[in-house]
Amino acid sequence: MEIAQSLQQIQSSYIREILAAASDPNVISLAGGLPDEKTFPIDLMKPTLENLANMPEVFQYGSTAGYGPLLDHLTQSYQLPETHTAMICTGSQQGLDLIARAYVDPGDVVVMEAPSYLGAMQVFGLVQANIATVSQTEFGPNLDELETCFAQQSPKMFYAVPDFHNPTGVCWATEIRQKVAELCIKYNVAFIEDAPYRELRFTGTELPLVSSFCPDNSIVLRSFSKIASPGLRIGAVTGKRSYLEPLIKVKQGADLHSSVPMQALLVGLLKHEDFNVHMENIRTLYKSRYEVLFSELEKQLPADCVLKAVDGGMFIWVEIPECDTFELAKTLLSNGVAVVPSPVFYPKADEAKAALRLNFTNAKPEELTEAVKRLAEVLNQA
Amino acid sequence: MEIAQSLQQIQSSYIREILAAASDPNVISLAGGLPDEKTFPIDLMKPTLENLANMPEVFQYGSTAGYGPLLDHLTQSYQLPETHTAMICTGSQQGLDLIARAYVDPGDVVVMEAPSYLGAMQVFGLVQANIATVSQTEFGPNLDELETCFAQQSPKMFYAVPDFHNPTGVCWATEIRQKVAELCIKYNVAFIEDAPYRELRFTGTELPLVSSFCPDNSIVLRSFSKIASPGLRIGAVTGKRSYLEPLIKVKQGADLHSSVPMQALLVGLLKHEDFNVHMENIRTLYKSRYEVLFSELEKQLPADCVLKAVDGGMFIWVEIPECDTFELAKTLLSNGVAVVPSPVFYPKADEAKAALRLNFTNAKPEELTEAVKRLAEVLNQA
Numbered sequence: 070m071e072i073a074q075s076l077q078q079i080q081s082s083y084i085r086e087i088l089a090a091a092s093d094p095n096v097i098s099l100a101g102g103l104p105d106e107k108t109f110p111i112d113l114m115k116p117t118l119e120n121l122a123n124m125p126e127v128f129q130y131g132s133t134a135g136y137g138p139l140l141d142h143l144t145q146s147y148q149l150p151e152t153h154t155a156m157i158c159t160g161s162q163q164g165l166d167l168i169a170r171a172y173v174d175p176g177d178v179v180v181m182e183a184p185s186y187l188g189a190m191q192v193f194g195l196v197q198a199n200i201a202t203v204s205q206t207e208f209g210p211n212l213d214e215l216e217t218c219f220a221q222q223s224p225k226m227f228y229a230v231p232d233f234h235n236p237t238g239v240c241w242a243t244e245i246r247q248k249v250a251e252l253c254i255k256y257n258v259a260f261i262e263d264a265p266y267r268e269l270r271f272t273g274t275e276l277p278l279v280s281s282f283c284p285d286n287s288i289v290l291r292s293f294s295k296i297a298s299p300g301l302r303i304g305a306v307t308g309k310r311s312y313l314e315p316l317i318k319v320k321q322g323a324d325l326h327s328s329v330p331m332q333a334l335l336v337g338l339l340k341h342e343d344f345n346v347h348m349e350n351i352r353t354l355y356k357s358r359y360e361v362l363f364s365e366l367e368k369q370l371p372a373d374c375v376l377k378a379v380d381g382g383m384f385i386w387v388e389i390p391e392c393d394t395f396e397l398a399k400t401l402l403s404n405g406v407a408v409v410p411s412p413v414f415y416p417k418a419d420e421a422k423a424a425l426r427l428n429f430t431n432a433k434p435e436e437l438t439e440a441v442k443r444l445a446e447v448l449n450q451a
Numbered sequence: 452m453e454i455a456q457s458l459q460q461i462q463s464s465y466i467r468e469i470l471a472a473a474s475d476p477n478v479i480s481l482a483g484g485l486p487d488e489k490t491f492p493i494d495l496m497k498p499t500l501e502n503l504a505n506m507p508e509v510f511q512y513g514s515t516a517g518y519g520p521l522l523d524h525l526t527q528s529y530q531l532p533e534t535h536t537a538m539i540c541t542g543s544q545q546g547l548d549l550i551a552r553a554y555v556d557p558g559d560v561v562v563m564e565a566p567s568y569l570g571a572m573q574v575f576g577l578v579q580a581n582i583a584t585v586s587q588t589e590f591g592p593n594l595d596e597l598e599t600c601f602a603q604q605s606p607k608m609f610y611a612v613p614d615f616h617n618p619t620g621v622c623w624a625t626e627i628r629q630k631v632a633e634l635c636i637k638y639n640v641a642f643i644e645d646a647p648y649r650e651l652r653f654t655g656t657e658l659p660l661v662s663s664f665c666p667d668n669s670i671v672l673r674s675f676s677k678i679a680s681p682g683l684r685i686g687a688v689t690g691k692r693s694y695l696e697p698l699i700k701v702k703q704g705a706d707l708h709s710s711v712p713m714q715a716l717l718v719g720l721l722k723h724e725d726f727n728v729h730m731e732n733i734r735t736l737y738k739s740r741y742e743v744l745f746s747e748l749e750k751q752l753p754a755d756c757v758l759k760a761v762d763g764g765m766f767i768w769v770e771i772p773e774c775d776t777f778e779l780a781k782t783l784l785s786n787g788v789a790v791v792p793s794p795v796f797y798p799k800a801d802e803a804k805a806a807l808r809l810n811f812t813n814a815k816p817e818e819l820t821e822a823v824k825r826l827a828e829v830l831n832q833a
Contacts, residue, residue, distance in 0.1 A: 070607065070641045072697045073556050073578070079700060101512075109510045118504055128491040128680035130483075159541050159684075159706040166705050170577070174455050191704040195552070196455070225452060259452045298510035300711035302541075315454045318461060322573040323548050324541040328710045329682035 075175075079194050097440040099362075099427040100407035102235065102383055108354060109298045110338060110347045117337030127329040133321050135305075136332035142339060143291075143305055150284070154310050156317055159327045161265060161292040161304030162188055164316070167323065168226075168261060168288060168306075169196045171315035178224035182210050184414030184421070186235045186263065189228050200416040205234070207377065209241030212248055219256035226259040231279050233266035233382025236414045236426035240380055243276050250282030258286070259312070265292035268348060270381035271356035285309055295383070296348060297338055301331045355383070355430050362429040362437045369445035383430045391423045392451060398425070400451075406443040457557075461576050479822040481744075481809040482789035484617065484765055490736060491680045492720060492729045499719030509711040515703050517687075518714035524721060525673075525687055532666070536692050538699055541709045543647060543674040543686030544570055546698070549705065550608075550643060550670060550688075551578045553697035560606035564592050566796030566803070568617045568645065571610050582798040587616070589759065591623030594630055601638035608641040613661050615648035615764025618796045618808035622762055625658050632664030640668070641694070647674035650730060652763035653738035667691050677765070678730060679720055683713045734763075737812050741767070744811040744819045751827035765812045773805045774833060780807070782833075788825040 092098075121127060127136070134140065135157030143155045158164040165188065173179060175197035181189065183202035193200055201222055203214040209231065218224065227249070231241040241249070253260045262280045280287035288308035293301065306316060320326070338344060362385060366376055375388035389397075394410030401408055411424035425444075429437060474480075503509060509518070516522065517539030525537045540546040547570070555561060557579035563571065565584035575582055583604055585596040591613065600606065609631070613623040623631070635642045644662045662669035670690035675683065688698060702708070720726060744767060748758055757770035771779075776792030783790055791808040794800035807826075811819060 070554050070694065073552065073554055075556075076553055076697055076700060079704075103512055106507050106511050109507055111504050111507060111510065115504045119501060121500055122493050122497045125488050125491055125493060128493065128682040129488050130485055130676075130681040159709070162704070163706040170455065171458055172452050172455055174457075188704065188707075195701065195704050294512075299512045300510040302706060302708065302710045312452065315458055318458060319577065322461075322544070322570065322577050323705065324545040324684060325570075326684065327541070328684045328713050330716075331710050331713060334712075 075195050075197050078197070079191060096402065096405050096407050097432055097436045097443070098407040099429070099432060099437075099440055100409050101428055101431060103428070103431045104295050104299065105354065105431055108351050110344070113341045113343055113347060114334055114338050117334050120337075121330050121333060124333060127333045129329070131326045131329040131332075133317050133326045135327070136329050136336070139332045139336040142336050143307070146339070147307055149307060152309050153284070153307060154313055155305050155307045156313050156320070157327050157332055158304045158306055158320070159324055160294065160299075160302045161263065161290040161306070162192075163320075163323070164290045164304050164306040165189055165261070165263065166192050167316040167319050169193055169198070170319045172225060172259075173198045178222045180215070180218055180224045180227040180258070181416065182229055182234070183416060184236055184411060185228070185416065186230055187413060189263070190416055193228070202416055202420075205237060205239060207239060209239065209245035210249065212245065212252070215249065216252055219252055219258055223256070224258050226261050227253060228261040228263065229279070230263045230266070232264055232276070233269060233379060233384075235266070235382070236384055236409070236411075237386040238377060238379035238382050238384050240276070241279070246277060246279045247282050250279055250286070253283050253286045260287040261290070262287055263290045265290070265295055266382040268296050269352065269355060269383065271352045271359065272380040288312055293335055296351070297335055301328075301335060303327060303331050303335050358429045358432070358434060358437060359385070361434045362427065362441065365438050365441035369441050371445070371448050374448065383428055385427045385429060386424055387427060388422060388424045389448065394421070394423050394425070397447070397451065401444060401447050404443050404447050406440045408444070457577050457579050460579070461573060478784065478787050478789050479814055479818045479825070480789040481811070481814060481822055482791050483810055483813060485810070485813045486677050486681065486765075487736065487813055490733050492726070495723045495725055495729060496716055496720050499716050502719075503712050503715060506715060509715045511711070513708045513711040513714075515699050515708045517709065518711050518718070521714045521718040524718050525689070528721070529689055531689055534691050535666070535689060536695055537687050537689045538695050538702070539709050539714055540686045540688055540702070541706055542676065542681075542684040543645065543672040543688070544574075545702075545705070546672045546686050546688040547571060547643070547645065548574050549698040549701050551575055551580070552701045554607060554641075555580045560604045562597070562600055562606045562609040562640070563798065564611055564616070565798060566618055566793060567610075567798065568612055569795060571645070572798055575610070584798055584802075587619060587621060589621060591621065591627035592631065594627065594634070597631065598634055601634055601640055605638070606640050608643050609635060610643040610645065611661070612645045612648070614646055614658070615651060615761060615766075617648070617764070618766055618791070618793075619768040620759060620761035620764050620766050622658070623661065628659060628661045629664050632661055632668070635665050635668045642669040643672070644669055645672045647672070647677055648764040650678050651734065651737060651765065653734045653741065654762040670694055675717055678733065679717060683710075683717060685709060685713050685717050737765070740811045740814070740816060740819060743816045744809065744823065747820050747823035748809075751823050753827070753830050756830065765810055767809045767811060768806055769809060770804060770806045771830065776803070776805050776807070779829070779833065783826060783829050786825050786829050788822045790826070
């Protein structure tokens with residue numbers, strides 16, 4: 070059976086391949102984007118897990134928009150205005166997929182920063198969007214490029230990860246957030262704000278969501294994979310009702326609704342009195358690992374590598390001298406360290422600047438140190 | 452933001468509206484397709500539910516194809532040949548959505564029986580398939596129409612529910628199954644076999660899957676919503692590897708993977724020594740309810756209504772004299788009984804013969820009796 074045209078353009082995921090190779094016990098993987106299994110708040114989930122057997126209603130078909138108590142909790146904790154609503158998705162990845170399916174016709178222009186989140190490139194590729202890119206500075210997207218793009222290409226939406234961007238770790242400055250919102254309003258471009266790492270800030274104070282400056286021009290994607298557990302596959306989307314109704318219509322066909330026991334488990338966890346303590350623990354742990362990775366990189370990497378400090382998230386982005394980064398990643402892998410080379414994060418791979426994405430949340434401190442040693446050895450030889 | 456063209460053609464779901472109305476406590480609903488909450492094998496799930504807290508690995512990101520132990524169990528219990536494989540979906544509804552997205556280009560011909568499952572019409576509508584229909588006899592699809600359709604329209608796939616069809620309850624005869632498989636092979640049409648009700652047979656013996664006669668031309672969708680619990684949102688797809696690989700690629704973008712704790716819960720349940728007893732209990736319960744509904748309908752309905760006996764599943768299809776069935780359903784609703792009128796099950800609603808779909812799995816026997824009384828009153832007046 071011949072596959073659909075939309076799928077013929079989708080690249081096989083390099084990350085999946087490298088992650089498979091990285092499962093070799095001799096390889097230290099900085100390639101994935103996995104939270105540390107030990108951070109999963111299973112103790113805090115236990116009371117709800119044990120109580121699920123007394124909640125037969127969660128085993129029945131549920132509402133497409135989501136489990137009432139979870140929707141209520143999120144509506145309250147995100148302080149959504151009356152005109153806005155929340156819906157639950159099978160991971161925030163599904164939220165993004167629903168947005169693409171509900172709004173993007175083949176050829177519609179969708180703007181992203183370059184580099185950008187691989188899963189978003191896949192999703193917009195599947196709907197055959199015309200992906201336009203703007204470059205990223207250390208404070209966020211290049212605003213001149215963004216306005217030119219908005220003015221000349223009339224995009225339907227601008228997708229971004231303003232808090233601890235994947236892969237670069239950049240956190241947009243407040244001024245940039247305001248200006249992006251203004252541009253979205255001015256040019257009538259929907260802002261799709263993906264915020265999976267927002268709660269993983271370990272330095273400085275939380276900045277307002279970009280969407281808070283353009284609430285009626287935006288949709289926010291919320292992930293619980295980094296603060297609760299990715300295995301549950303529960304995420305959320307918020308925005309004005311008229312924006313979310315088409316998503317619910319697509320979701321009905323896509324999977325009817327997300328797992329209700331998992332939604333009940335999540336709301337039990339979010340309401341647990343010790344949830345904030347858990348969040349503090351994660352942030353402290355990830356901060357300490359970040360500091361190990363960053364200081365080791367500073368010490369050991371050749372001087373022509375450029376490191377960017379981050380205030381949160383899961384990744385450090387290392388710019389390296391121009392080279393074949395795929396070849397380099399292969400060499401690194403055979404030297405026992407897995408990383409992701411920059412071109413996979415660019416909609417147009419040939420526009421990529423040579424860089425590597427390094428994850429610091431899943432490896433232990435001694436592994437991070439050893440990984441940098443292996444990385445530095447190869448880079449020094451190159 | 453303007454919605455995508457593919458979504459503009461999707462009708463708002465009449466069933467969702469009628470189900471909302473049917474939640475009125477004064478209404479007896481025969482409209483849904485819900486299993487009885489009391490059949491959920493929560494006791495058999497309890498040991499796994501309580502053990503999940505000791506399985507941190509199920510809370511991490513999982514494999515897109517599914518949780519290893521569940522895949523192993525299904526591969527074994529479905530006795531899949533070496534060249535075939537299984538993948539897990541967020542409900543079998545997602546399996547269908549993935550098939551449509553992976554294989555159907557706008558305008559591609561997809562064949563269905565008329566009437567047919569509403570959720571399939573939605574999914575194929577979203578990918579802008581050209582839906583061709585063949586009529587259904589009491590033994591399965593009309594083979595002459597099917598061959599003409601295959602020969603003249605070169606469809607990509609034929610989607611069907613051969614076991615206790617939704618909405619008609621028809622179970623295809625073995626000879627029809629063989630001939631459909633032959634036609635699919637002859638005309639190179641993929642057979643998409645949706646089998647959510649297969650295990651709900653309460654009379655007679657199991658017939659071979661249509662796919663067993665054309666294993667390399669088919670994909671099978673398996674649901675656990677009717678035998679375990681719909682709330683979990685776990686289904687499965689089986690077929691030859693080359694058929695399933697594109698589905699896995701789409702699923703990566705769609706939701707990365709399905710909930711791992713729910714997959715672990717399901718495999719624990721399926722392996723429970725009392726699972727077969729549970730299945731027997733469901734079948735016995737549904738048989739008794741079916742017999743109540745059927746005998747009451749026989750007794751009370753006007754003579755010009757045509758009833759079809761079924762050997763399993765969840766529905767009885769009642770053909771009624773030609774009338775405005777939507778108007779009738781509204782009148783029935785205001786008289787305290789919710790049913791689904793036939794046109795919603797036809798890709799071309801104006802081709803529908805007047806009929807009503809009645810569910811017998813969710814209402815108690817006394818409710819079924821009372822519902823038929825209300826139904827008969829209205830039909831006798833009409």
